[in-house]
Amino acid sequence: MLIFSVFKTLTDQTVTVELKNDLSITGVLKSVDQFLNIRLDNIKVADEGRHPHMMAVKNCFIRGSVVRYVQLPAEHVDTQLLEDATRRDAMNQVKR
Amino acid sequence: MSLQGYTDRRVLLVLQDGRAIVGVLVGFDQKSNIVLSDCKERVYSADEGVEEIPLGLYLVKGEMVCLIGEIDEAIDSSADLSTIRAEPIPPIRYG
Amino acid sequence: MLPLSLLTAAQNKPMLVELKNGETLNGLLINCDNFMNITLREVYQTNPDGDRFWKLKECYIRGSTIKYLRVPDNLLDAVKDEQNRTRDANRSSRGGHTGPGRGAPRGGNFLHTI
Numbered sequence: 001m002l003i004f005s006v007f008k009t010l011t012d013q014t015v016t017v018e019l020k021n022d023l024s025i026t027g028v029l030k031s032v033d034q035f036l037n038i039r040l041d042n043i044k045v046a047d048e049g050r051h052p053h054m055m056a057v058k059n060c061f062i063r064g065s066v067v068r069y070v071q072l073p074a075e076h077v078d079t080q081l082l083e084d085a086t087r088r089d090a091m092n093q094v095k096r
Numbered sequence: 097m098s099l100q101g102y103t104d105r106r107v108l109l110v111l112q113d114g115r116a117i118v119g120v121l122v123g124f125d126q127k128s129n130i131v132l133s134d135c136k137e138r139v140y141s142a143d144e145g146v147e148e149i150p151l152g153l154y155l156v157k158g159e160m161v162c163l164i165g166e167i168d169e170a171i172d173s174s175a176d177l178s179t180i181r182a183e184p185i186p187p188i189r190y191g
Numbered sequence: 192m193l194p195l196s197l198l199t200a201a202q203n204k205p206m207l208v209e210l211k212n213g214e215t216l217n218g219l220l221i222n223c224d225n226f227m228n229i230t231l232r233e234v235y236q237t238n239p240d241g242d243r244f245w246k247l248k249e250c251y252i253r254g255s256t257i258k259y260l261r262v263p264d265n266l267l268d269a270v271k272d273e274q275n276r277t278r279d280a281n282r283s284s285r286g287g288h289t290g291p292g293r294g295a296p297r298g299g300n301f302l303h304t305i
Contacts, residue, residue, distance in 0.1 A: 019163070019188070020189055020190060021189070030098075038098075039098040055171065057167060060163055063161050122267060123193050124193075124194065125195065130194065131197050153263065153264045155259060157257050160258050160259065
């Protein structure tokens with residue numbers, strides 16, 4: 001849930017999603033759900049010449065299970081806050 | 097769910113095995129199971145133009161879904177598939 | 192239109208099922224459940240390479256092994272007509288404006304009707 005919350009704070013930011021088939025897609029994060037499925041608007045596929053398959057696609061839905069990495073805008077992520085929240089989360093997990 | 101805006105629109109469905117299917121999104125559920133009507137597979141090749149194979153009405157399991165893109169009809173209809181040369185999309189690899 | 196609704200409406204209709212291992216099975220749908228486990232009748236099974244064939248009277252397929260199903264094109268229209276008829280019948284039997292119960296999903300949890 002924690003990473004889901006991080007994504008929710010990043011809506012309307014530009015991110016780059018690298019998929020497990022090596023495709024890289026940059027776009028504006030419009031929404032995310034509990035499975036970390038991602039909706040991106042105004043997409044640009046990296047190396048478009050090799051991947052004309054998505055030429056007519058301007059926005060897309062990416063299934064969370066096929067995502068390898070999501071590159072986030074560093075200036076919009078409070079890493080200290082995230083670290084603290086993660087520690088608290090981990091402690092609560094241990095307690096349970 | 098994020099797929100709501102796509103119903104009754106033409107979409108590109110990329111499957112985990114790399115296949116590219118174009119069709120009208122009729123329905124979906126929380127597991128990303130998809131119903132596509134009037135769909136066609138677009139087969140890409142480095143040597144020849146894109147081949148379109150009509151498929152009909154399909155129900156695709158959510159686990160097979162990689163990506164669903166909304167097709168901009170203006171751009172798609174202006175594209176000449178016979179001139180496009182490209183390797184097929186690689187399959188998803190876990191690991 | 193929910194995928195499972197379409198499948199349930201496809202009972203007794205012919206379909207092609209492709210499994211994750213590449214096998215295909217052609218047959219008539221007998222039944223299905225929420226996991227998309229299905230039973231087929233009068234089945235023609237083909238191996239992944241397409242060079243071996245079997246005929247089975249009946250078979251059970253676990254939903255988790257399915258890649259996709261191809262169903263008859265006219266099924267979509269048939270199901271939509273059926274849904275419209277049921278909806279109209281409900282509306283007229285309840286008569287005029289209805290209370291909060293109208294439009295409630297048919298017992299689904301987070302599945303929605305389009």
